[in-house]
Amino acid sequence: MDTVSFKYIAIGLMSIGMLGASIGVGNIFSSLLNAIARNPAQENKLFQRAIIGAGMVEALGIFAFTLALILMFQ
Amino acid sequence: MLLNPFHQFEITPLIKLSIAGYDVSFTNASLFMMLGIALLLTFIYSATRKASIIPGKLQCAAEILYEFVESTLIGSTGKKGKIFFPFVFTLFNFVLILNLLGMMPYGFTVTSHIIVTFILAAIVFTIVILTGFIKHGLHFLSLFLPNGTPLWLAPILIVIELFSFLARPISLSIRLAGNMLAGHVLLKVLGAFVAMMGMIGFLPIPLMVIMVGFEIFVAVLQAYIFAILTCVYLNDAINLH
Numbered sequence: 001m002d003t004v005s006f007k008y009i010a011i012g013l014m015s016i017g018m019l020g021a022s023i024g025v026g027n028i029f030s031s032l033l034n035a036i037a038r039n040p041a042q043e044n045k046l047f048q049r050a051i052i053g054a055g056m057v058e059a060l061g062i063f064a065f066t067l068a069l070i071l072m073f074q
Numbered sequence: 075m076l077l078n079p080f081h082q083f084e085i086t087p088l089i090k091l092s093i094a095g096y097d098v099s100f101t102n103a104s105l106f107m108m109l110g111i112a113l114l115l116t117f118i119y120s121a122t123r124k125a126s127i128i129p130g131k132l133q134c135a136a137e138i139l140y141e142f143v144e145s146t147l148i149g150s151t152g153k154k155g156k157i158f159f160p161f162v163f164t165l166f167n168f169v170l171i172l173n174l175l176g177m178m179p180y181g182f183t184v185t186s187h188i189i190v191t192f193i194l195a196a197i198v199f200t201i202v203i204l205t206g207f208i209k210h211g212l213h214f215l216s217l218f219l220p221n222g223t224p225l226w227l228a229p230i231l232i233v234i235e236l237f238s239f240l241a242r243p244i245s246l247s248i249r250l251a252g253n254m255l256a257g258h259v260l261l262k263v264l265g266a267f268v269a270m271m272g273m274i275g276f277l278p279i280p281l282m283v284i285m286v287g288f289e290i291f292v293a294v295l296q297a298y299i300f301a302i303l304t305c306v307y308l309n310d311a312i313n314l315h
Binding site: 065069 | 078079080245248249252253256295298299302303
């Protein structure tokens with residue numbers, strides 16, 4: 001295995017990091033659906049909080065994706 | 075032909091200047107920042123020029139923007155946070171207009187550069203720390219030791235809280251820069267597919283349309299998240315927990 005293929009193996013391994021982000025976002029929105037089902041009057045407030053939380057969680061997935069991109073075009 | 079998707083982020087100097095050996099040229103990044111501020115000022119000025127009690131359409135748009143930022147600030151910090159409204163309003167609109175200018179064709183995304191977002195996050199962090207120390211003095215450091223922790227847990231908890239506090243400007247800046255960078259690189263890679271596929275190059279185009287729509291949503295959302303995290307950090311400084 002030459003050194004170039006190690007780079008591509010590293011890129012593939014980096015992309016596994018997005019798995020955590022997707023599970024996190026799914027968690028947030030599943031609890032949002034549960035909460036809206038229990039209390040539909042608070043839908044707006046809950047949705048705002050969910051969007052904030054999803055933005056923060058997705059950022060960590062984007063960190064992993066950004067590192068993979070930087071590796072790919074290095 | 076391997077088209078480089080990072081070519082769109084290159085900073086090219088338009089007017090070369092240098093002061094005392096430092097390169098302070100007017101670059102395309104500076105041009106887009108000035109263009110964003112000019113657009114913003116034009117909008118706010120023309121919307122509030124003939125301000126009437128019953129607003130017309132343009133004034134209504136500016137009022138919606140104002141009330142949106144005001145409600146997030148007051149919702150996070152309470153009445154004491156009203157003094158920070160110009161700061162949060164400027165920050166939110168600056169990031170929003172820069173993100174949206176990046177989505178225009180041939181537009182340069184200034185906020186995809188980590189140096190720009192790092193300076194914005196450093197300004198927020200400095201204002202949070204200064205507010206905390208001016209308002210509360212050394213009692214501000216009680217932020218790191220929540221009420222009712224047992225004494226044996228205190229040293230470890232202070233270290234953990236300190237590091238999570240110091241991670242705030244880093245995460246704030248990398249979140250914005252990473253989202254913008256990743257989105258635009260993805261669009262360029264999809265565009266390279268369209269260019270390389272020749273005759274059947276129209277096939278990835280619906281996907282590109284969906285991705286452009288998603289990127290506009292992410293641009294607005296990331297500006298909102300930057301603003302609301304600023305409000306949350308200001309709340310930590312003004313009302314200690």
